[in-house]
Amino acid sequence: MVTADRREQTPFEPRRASTSRGGSTPVKRLLKVYMERPELVALVVLVALLAYFALRSAGLFLSYQNLRGILGLFPELSIMALGFALLMIAGEFDLSIGSVFGLAPIVLCALAQHFGLSFWPCFAAALLMCVVVGLLNGFISLSFGIPSFITTLGMLFMLRSLCVVIYQSGAAPALPSDAPAWALTAPIGFFRVSTIWLAALGLVIYLLLERTNFGNWVRATGGALESAKSMGIPTNFVKTACFVISSVCAGLAGIIQVVRIASPLPSLGDGVELQAIAAAVIGGVALSGGVGNVLGAVVGMAIIRVIDSGMVMSRVDANWFKFAVGFLTIVAVIANIWLGRRARGIKVDTGK
Amino acid sequence: MTAPIIECQHLEKWYSGVHALKNVSLSVAHGEAVGLVGDNGAGKSTLIKILSGVHEPDGGTIRIEGREVRIRNPRQAMELGLETIYQYNSMVPTMSIARNVFIGREPLKWSLFGLGWMDRGKMDHESVRAIADVDLHLRSPEALVGELSGGQRQGVAIARAMHFKSKVLILDEPTNHLSVKETNKVIGFVRDLKKQNVTGVFISHNMQHVFQCCDRVVAMARGEIVFDRPVAESSIEEVHEFL
Amino acid sequence: MRRMTGILAAGLAFVGLTCGVALAADAPLKIIYVSHADSGNPFWLTVKKGMDDACAQIKADCQMLYDAKLGDIQSQVANMQSAMAQSPDLIITSIPDDHALNAVIKEAVDSGIPVIASNVDHTQGAKGNARLAFVGQDFELAGRALGNAVAAKFPASGPIHILLGVNAPAENWSRTRADGVKHALADWAKDHPDRPIKVDEIDAGLDYGTAGDRFGSFFTGAPDLNAYVDTGFWDVGVASALKDRGVAPGKIIIGGFDLIPDVLAQMKAGYIQFHVDQQPYLQGYVPAMQAPLIKKYKMAAFDVNTGSAVVGKDQVDAIEQLSKNGYR
Numbered sequence: 001m002v003t004a005d006r007r008e009q010t011p012f013e014p015r016r017a018s019t020s021r022g023g024s025t026p027v028k029r030l031l032k033v034y035m036e037r038p039e040l041v042a043l044v045v046l047v048a049l050l051a052y053f054a055l056r057s058a059g060l061f062l063s064y065q066n067l068r069g070i071l072g073l074f075p076e077l078s079i080m081a082l083g084f085a086l087l088m089i090a091g092e093f094d095l096s097i098g099s100v101f102g103l104a105p106i107v108l109c110a111l112a113q114h115f116g117l118s119f120w121p122c123f124a125a126a127l128l129m130c131v132v133v134g135l136l137n138g139f140i141s142l143s144f145g146i147p148s149f150i151t152t153l154g155m156l157f158m159l160r161s162l163c164v165v166i167y168q169s170g171a172a173p174a175l176p177s178d179a180p181a182w183a184l185t186a187p188i189g190f191f192r193v194s195t196i197w198l199a200a201l202g203l204v205i206y207l208l209l210e211r212t213n214f215g216n217w218v219r220a221t222g223g224a225l226e227s228a229k230s231m232g233i234p235t236n237f238v239k240t241a242c243f244v245i246s247s248v249c250a251g252l253a254g255i256i257q258v259v260r261i262a263s264p265l266p267s268l269g270d271g272v273e274l275q276a277i278a279a280a281v282i283g284g285v286a287l288s289g290g291v292g293n294v295l296g297a298v299v300g301m302a303i304i305r306v307i308d309s310g311m312v313m314s315r316v317d318a319n320w321f322k323f324a325v326g327f328l329t330i331v332a333v334i335a336n337i338w339l340g341r342r343a344r345g346i347k348v349d350t351g352k
Numbered sequence: 353m354t355a356p357i358i359e360c361q362h363l364e365k366w367y368s369g370v371h372a373l374k375n376v377s378l379s380v381a382h383g384e385a386v387g388l389v390g391d392n393g394a395g396k397s398t399l400i401k402i403l404s405g406v407h408e409p410d411g412g413t414i415r416i417e418g419r420e421v422r423i424r425n426p427r428q429a430m431e432l433g434l435e436t437i438y439q440y441n442s443m444v445p446t447m448s449i450a451r452n453v454f455i456g457r458e459p460l461k462w463s464l465f466g467l468g469w470m471d472r473g474k475m476d477h478e479s480v481r482a483i484a485d486v487d488l489h490l491r492s493p494e495a496l497v498g499e500l501s502g503g504q505r506q507g508v509a510i511a512r513a514m515h516f517k518s519k520v521l522i523l524d525e526p527t528n529h530l531s532v533k534e535t536n537k538v539i540g541f542v543r544d545l546k547k548q549n550v551t552g553v554f555i556s557h558n559m560q561h562v563f564q565c566c567d568r569v570v571a572m573a574r575g576e577i578v579f580d581r582p583v584a585e586s587s588i589e590e591v592h593e594f595l
Numbered sequence: 596m597r598r599m600t601g602i603l604a605a606g607l608a609f610v611g612l613t614c615g616v617a618l619a620a621d622a623p624l625k626i627i628y629v630s631h632a633d634s635g636n637p638f639w640l641t642v643k644k645g646m647d648d649a650c651a652q653i654k655a656d657c658q659m660l661y662d663a664k665l666g667d668i669q670s671q672v673a674n675m676q677s678a679m680a681q682s683p684d685l686i687i688t689s690i691p692d693d694h695a696l697n698a699v700i701k702e703a704v705d706s707g708i709p710v711i712a713s714n715v716d717h718t719q720g721a722k723g724n725a726r727l728a729f730v731g732q733d734f735e736l737a738g739r740a741l742g743n744a745v746a747a748k749f750p751a752s753g754p755i756h757i758l759l760g761v762n763a764p765a766e767n768w769s770r771t772r773a774d775g776v777k778h779a780l781a782d783w784a785k786d787h788p789d790r791p792i793k794v795d796e797i798d799a800g801l802d803y804g805t806a807g808d809r810f811g812s813f814f815t816g817a818p819d820l821n822a823y824v825d826t827g828f829w830d831v832g833v834a835s836a837l838k839d840r841g842v843a844p845g846k847i848i849i850g851g852f853d854l855i856p857d858v859l860a861q862m863k864a865g866y867i868q869f870h871v872d873q874q875p876y877l878q879g880y881v882p883a884m885q886a887p888l889i890k891k892y893k894m895a896a897f898d899v900n901t902g903s904a905v906v907g908k909d910q911v912d913a914i915e916q917l918s919k920n921g922y923r
Contacts, residue, residue: 060816065840069811072839073804157663164634174856187839213458214467216451223446230406230438231456232427261803261835262857265637267665268802290446309812312797318761321798 038284039296041339045282045332046303053310061313068190070309075194076257077275078301082198082205083249084273085280085297089209090242091222091289092148094137097250097276099159101269103166104130104251105258109173110166119178123255130251131244133159138240148243156273163266174263185260194256198298201249205294218242223290279304282333303332355418356381357520357551358403358434364411365398372398373409374575380520385542385552387562387583390572390595396555399572400524403553404436405429417519427456433519435512437526442509445498449490452497453479453512482515483508486541503534510541520551527561539565559588571595624655624886625683628879629674631691631715634661637855638828638875642714644921645879646687653887655684665801666766668695675699679708685886687879689714689731690724691767701725709889711882711896714875715768728896730881732873732903734768737852738775740903744869745776745822745850746783755792757822758813760799760806762829769826772852776824799825803832811836825851828858834866854906854914854923862911870906876922877901 053061060066080097087094108126111117137155141148167173185194209215220228221235228235250269258264281287282303283296307328316324358380365373373395380386390396401407402414405426413420416432423429429436436442443452454475460468476493483490488507490500497505506526513521523542527535543565545552556562562569563583571579571591579586579594628646632639643659650657660674671688672695678686679702686703690696690712697717703710704725714731717724749755759776763769777794784792797813799806806829814820814836823833830851837847844865851858854872861867881899888894906914917923 057816063815066812066815069808069815069836069840072811072836073808076804161634164640167637168640211469211472212467213460213463213470216447216455216458216470219447219451220444220455224444226440227438227442227444228455230404230426230436230442232405232425232430233456257804261807262831262860265803265855265857267633267636270633270802290444305808309808312809312812313816315795315813315816318759318796318798319764321764 037293038336038340039293039299041336042283042296042299042303044339045335046299046306048335049303049306049310049328049332053306053313056310057313061310064190066309066313068187070305071190071192071195072260073257074302074305075192075198076253076260077272077279077305078198078298079194079201079256080250080253080272081276081279081297081301082201082294083246084276085283085285085292085294086205086209086218087242087246088280088285088287089222089289089292089294090218090239091225092141092239092242093152094243094246094250095149095152095273096133096137096155096159097246098269098271098273099156099163100130100133100247100250101254101257101272102163102264102266103133103159103254105255105264105268106163106166106173106266108255109175109258109264110169112176113173119176119180122176126255127248127251130247134244134247135240137247138236138243141243142236142239160266160270163268167264167266175258179259181259184256192260194260197252197256201252202295202298205245209294214238214241219290221289275301275304278329282329282336284336304329307332354382355415357417358553359415359418360399360403360412361415362412363399363402363409363414365402365407365409367398372575373402376412376572376575376577378570378577378580380551380553383546383549383551384568385545385554385566387566387569388553388555388572389557389559389562389569389591393574394572394595395575396572397524398575400436400522400553400555403429403434403522405434430457430516430518433517434522435516435518435520436522436524437506437509437513439525439528442512443497443505446496448494448496449483449500449508450475450479450493452508453482453493453515457516478515479511482511486511486514501531501534503530503537506530506534506538510538514548514550518550520553521545522553522555524555525557526554527556527558535561542566559591563588624653624685624890625681626650626655626657626685626687626883626886627678627681627683628657628659628713628882629671629678629686629688630659630661631666631668631671631689632661633663633665633667636665638853641875641921641923642879645876645881646883647879648876649880649883653884655883655886657883666691666763668692672696672699675703679703679706683708684890685882686710687713687882688726690717690726691715693718693723693767697724709886709896711885713878713882714873718767718771728882728885728898730899730901731878732871732901734771735775735778736900737871737873737903738772738777739779740775740905741772741824741850741852741869741871742776742779742783744905744907745824745848746780748848748868749783749821753790754819755790755822756817756820757792757794757824758810758817758820759794759796760810760823760825760829760833761796762799762801762806762825762827764798772826773824799829799833801827801829803829803835805832806830807832807836811840814840820847822848822850824849827851828853828855828870830867831857831861834861834864837866838864854918856915856918859911859915859918862906862908865908868907872902872904872906872923874901874904874923 084094084097104126107129108122111122111125137152141151185192209218217233217238220233221238225235254269279300280297283300285292285297307325311321311324356379360378363373363376388396402409405423405428459471459474461471462468479493486507527538539561542552542554554566566583568582569591570577571594573595579591630639646657662670686708700710710726712726712729716729759773761769761773780794797809799809810833828851830849849867850869852871854870858867858870878901885896889896914923
């Protein structure tokens, strides 16, 4: 057996503080380790944006009222982005989340209204419907080998149509009077209950991805499908499970929003899938799969909401509004990528 | 005389109209290092895919340690003790070494219906050991496999197979993209498999390599086995004549 | 196999026979409505109900074609062309764009298919487009009516700050309504030269969540705000945002367009003061009713202004049940 080259160090030595390479301080090392993670870079970008808008609005942007206002819509869209990011990491897309966001509350309200059921059974039924949608998305894409982009695009249209059909079948479904705002979205001082839902779901999905064998399979399935298959991972099961989680998150988010604001219109959720994709990508989830973190998607969504809110506060003209939002989003992504590259370029001894 | 560890008899396989395997019978004894050679399209990779569980044969039988088996998927192949190291598809580059070593077979602290909490400490600890056992030197079990060289990746794949105590190691053109030094390492490794009581099937284009480390050479052409003799009783030129 | 062929032949013969019979008798009128909206919009469900009720009365075969996405002009042009291919007795269409539909509407009219515009007209009316008549709301007038109603509720003294939520700055209906409101406010400013008035605009988006969120951000920076006017019904989201902040109903004057149950609920709660109803039911009903008049009695198509009626809190109860049943 060829013996080890003496220049190579013994395996797995802890990283040394000093080397012949020009030295690296603990700060530099810390910077490198943390900046290499795209979700943490996104956090830096978020803080920069908060500072920028705070300056522009003479501090008003960071006022209690404003931040509290942002925490209305933000948790709902972030819950949706969580599930979507998990699915992206598994290597698939779900464009139907916007339609599920709208259909779940419509189904809930219609069931409550037409059958006189109380809130929670209808809630369970609506989420069950989301599970079915996820299973269908997975089954159709995987059995027929259709790119999930296409399958879920078709599902987007079909479900949106169902929204209209159900809405029109009899009197327009209204939010049931026993809808428990306390459980879903009631304000508790600065936060809302929906923030708690976001934190809990975020933690669960994060741990699922990082600490369970299922999470390992998700990353493998998204990162290198053939390798995962050849190592015996049930990739179809993994993907289908992620489709289900994505749909359930979207449905839950829609229900929370409707309980917060008003009755579900059939157009509810139209177009939100683009925000979820943008949030995930800004947060470091790769479009190709296998890379990223669901928490990054939450940070990405925060960036999007901050930009939106900041632009309004900056009194950007209504006609230029979409331009400004789009422009700043691109700037945020570029900053994200640039910072990440700089981090990788930092020379720190790693015992290599 | 004990039963051969692998015994394939009269294997047949058709791929979209092509007769990929024609009446292929191959026997591999315990601790033997068999070299499988042949040009592209000869049927080598088809045979390997059947042994590793990716495909099922259309006809014929497979016996592992005397028992007839049906290898329906890669997981079953691994459970039978057959580990395959592919040219490209053994690793997930975006994941760490430790995760890759235990992929699909993660040690769990607790679990329900097969899904559960990974024991990361054990994964790190044992992947360190597994890699050291094959005399490979790497930064850290948390390093991404994508950052390793081709040879190092193959090294990790081999360490993985050895860790899970496979009975047979099938190496599918493992030295194709390696440097000279790394290639020598792999060849030396195949030679030493016998000491660890592991059987090896080594597929290669390179006849020299095969003659350096294998006990027996099997040549395939046009879906059939055309040559099967101990290395000691043949020569490279002789094998070429049959191909 | 022979039996199948026999059954098939018998079936085809039957179909041919009945078709012939149908053609010989008085064929029902065929009416197609080409809308610029997508099928999820509750406003349009009322339009469709109007059309369906009319068609039931005149025994016509009616169809409504939607865009894939609200305001997708190309999709609407394509729908117009497929509508023409069916040789209907009347095409009803909205004209949300001043250019894209002119050619295809002219083609239809020239080929003998009457075209009546509904809901949104060409900004130059009959001068800009070949459509025979317009049934709908004049957005400019409606905006003015709402602007006047809101201004009438301004506090008696002090400067005025009003926010317009333009939900779709790229689209005719939203723009023109906002402009109508602004013109009314300009008139008010002329009448009250001593009162400074500031009019701001934001892109309020097309859903409750976005409207509420953006209003909230603006309001935080403008606590002196007196009024908010939406160019649609998404002021429901704004009302919800105000309630969430603990602002008392009526402290900020809120107005918008179109009546849907959520709007009525917020009017009852006191957060929304005025909405302009364009009576969408009529926008489907009236054009469809003109079909037999044009086809059988060769009458000319006629314009109908479906209204700039401003609805306030007093009328809510009466309208509520009608709204739930899809008439208003």
